[in-house]
Amino acid sequence: MKISQWMEQSGVVFGTSGARGLADNMSDMVCFAYTMGYLQHLATIGEFSPHTMVAVAGDLRPSTPRIMGACIAAIKYMGGEPVFCGFVPSPTLCHYAFSLRIPSLMVTGSHIPADRNGIKFNRAQGEFLKDDELAMRDQNIELPEEMFNVNGKLIKPVAFPPVTNIIPSFIARYRDFFGADALSGLCLGVYQHSAVGRDVLTDIVEALGGEAIPLGRSKNFVAVDTEAVRPEDVSLANQWAAQGKFDAILTTDGDSDRPLLADKHGNWLRGDILGILAARFLQAASVTTPISSNTALEKSEFARHTQRTRIGSPFVVAEMMKAAAAGIVPAVGYEANGGFLLGTNVTFEERTLSALPTRDSVLPMICALVAARREQHGLAGLVENLPPRFTQSDRLADMPTERSLSHLALLQENPDESLENLGFSKICGLLAHIDKTDGIRMTFRNSDIVHLRPSGNAPELRIYVETSSPERTEELLRIGMKILEKWRNPSTEKQFLTS
Numbered sequence: 001m002k003i004s005q006w007m008e009q010s011g012v013v014f015g016t017s018g019a020r021g022l023a024d025n026m027s028d029m030v031c032f033a034y035t036m037g038y039l040q041h042l043a044t045i046g047e048f049s050p051h052t053m054v055a056v057a058g059d060l061r062p063s064t065p066r067i068m069g070a071c072i073a074a075i076k077y078m079g080g081e082p083v084f085c086g087f088v089p090s091p092t093l094c095h096y097a098f099s100l101r102i103p104s105l106m107v108t109g110s111h112i113p114a115d116r117n118g119i120k121f122n123r124a125q126g127e128f129l130k131d132d133e134l135a136m137r138d139q140n141i142e143l144p145e146e147m148f149n150v151n152g153k154l155i156k157p158v159a160f161p162p163v164t165n166i167i168p169s170f171i172a173r174y175r176d177f178f179g180a181d182a183l184s185g186l187c188l189g190v191y192q193h194s195a196v197g198r199d200v201l202t203d204i205v206e207a208l209g210g211e212a213i214p215l216g217r218s219k220n221f222v223a224v225d226t227e228a229v230r231p232e233d234v235s236l237a238n239q240w241a242a243q244g245k246f247d248a249i250l251t252t253d254g255d256s257d258r259p260l261l262a263d264k265h266g267n268w269l270r271g272d273i274l275g276i277l278a279a280r281f282l283q284a285a286s287v288t289t290p291i292s293s294n295t296a297l298e299k300s301e302f303a304r305h306t307q308r309t310r311i312g313s314p315f316v317v318a319e320m321m322k323a324a325a326a327g328i329v330p331a332v333g334y335e336a337n338g339g340f341l342l343g344t345n346v347t348f349e350e351r352t353l354s355a356l357p358t359r360d361s362v363l364p365m366i367c368a369l370v371a372a373r374r375e376q377h378g379l380a381g382l383v384e385n386l387p388p389r390f391t392q393s394d395r396l397a398d399m400p401t402e403r404s405l406s407h408l409a410l411l412q413e414n415p416d417e418s419l420e421n422l423g424f425s426k427i428c429g430l431l432a433h434i435d436k437t438d439g440i441r442m443t444f445r446n447s448d449i450v451h452l453r454p455s456g457n458a459p460e461l462r463i464y465v466e467t468s469s470p471e472r473t474e475e476l477l478r479i480g481m482k483i484l485e486k487w488r489n490p491s492t493e494k495q496f497l498t499s
Contacts, residue, residue: 059254069157086163122358189250191260201362224254226252227338270336274364288331296389313358324343335359391466399454
């Protein structure tokens with residue numbers, strides 16, 4: 001049976017970053033089959049054969065160890081040699097595997113709730129791109145059914161290899177580039193919650209000379225979303241900032257490939273703002289980012305080449321590497337969720353940082369902190385000096401993707417009339433432009449932007465707004481969420497245009 005059929009039957013499908021689904025649907029048999037399909041595809045392009053090492057790591061979700069076991073069993077069945085890297089950040093795994101030019105996979109659901117999980121596949125020297133996903137879907141799997149019981153569970157327990165410690169070289173990556181005193185004099189709170197990189201991030205801060213104070217460590221999995229920040233996390237940052245001792249507060253999502261950084265006042269920086277600060281610090285010549293990112297990038301005019309893509313790191317990687325191949329270097333990319341990608345080597349003050357073309361949560365936070373320390377303006381000062389464009393986003397949870405697409409199709413058929421009926425025209429005025437790169441992104445003549453898009457990882461409808469002031473952005477997001485709440489009700493699916 002082909003992987004595409006497995007996906008249809010299991011509900012575990014490719015999103016913007018790997019295969020995701022309910023943990024209960026990710027049975028041992030399903031994960032075993034997906035790993036077989038992944039390795040079969042790599043074999044066709046010369047990146048896997050018997051005895052090839054395949055690195056495996058995972059996040060701290062309750063379902064992760066079981067899923068890792070199924071993946072390791074599949075690697076062994078296919079004749080590969082699994083390298084168990086333990087519970088480490090996704091970029092740490094990639095840094096190790098890319099350096100050895102070996103495949104790797106990360107068991108993680110990133111920021112989504114703990115009842116869900118996923119598998120992020122990587123090629124030997126880069127992320128699994130959309131062409132790879134299509135090829136993997138077409139792989140036909142002959143499963144060793146004798147290895148599973150009637151419930152799809154492995155009959156025999158899986159023997160995990162000893163843990164290979166890949167953390168020291170990852171820490172050295174940043175210490176060697178930025179220097180052992182790069183964060184000297186800074187007191188930084190590290191919001192640890194259940195992020196798999198919570199201790200690694202603390203160690204990196206200390207390796208760069210900063211004082212790291214752990215905060216909010218949790219035994220249970222906490223679904224911290226770096227793009228749609230929870231009210232609880234806003235409140236926590238304000239409480240910690242009120243103590244008056246932190247220069248900034250750092251954290252990441254579940255698999256620690258996406259950053260979230262707050263200034264000394266407890267204000268979380270948007271990931272696309274953090275991306276601008278990091279790209280500018282690295283003196284990037286080319287910057288690639290999704291269509292949803294803040295337009296202050298172009299208005300800042302520090303990069304001679306910028307390009308916009310669909311949302312998802314595979315799209316950013318693909319276009320970023322085109323820029324690198326064209327010699328527009330340094331070439332970087334970032335996402336609105338904060339994930340930062342380094343497409344080429346960067347040399348700064350006679351130190352070179354090697355390329356890492358996958359989401360990295362550490363690099364953008366350190367760049368921003370070092371820049372703030374050197375310019376003595378603090379993070380807040382750096383942000384205030386950017387062009388005045390302000391973005392916010394939110395999500396309508398438990399919104400089936402099919403229903404979201406139905407509503408967006410109706411909106412797209414007659415946008416002017418739809419926006420009038422929905423109330424956007426009264427608030428934003430006349431429509432100037434629609435971009436269909438990913439979802440529907442509407443730019444109004446007054447420069448307000450409203451972008452609607454179904455999530456690629458969960459049954460959610462995302463809304464992104466951008467305006468020229470924080471107050472207006474907050475108001476527009478609030479109005480947009482009220483409209484989306486109406487869409488949740490199936491009875492309004494065909495009637496909302498005339499409501």
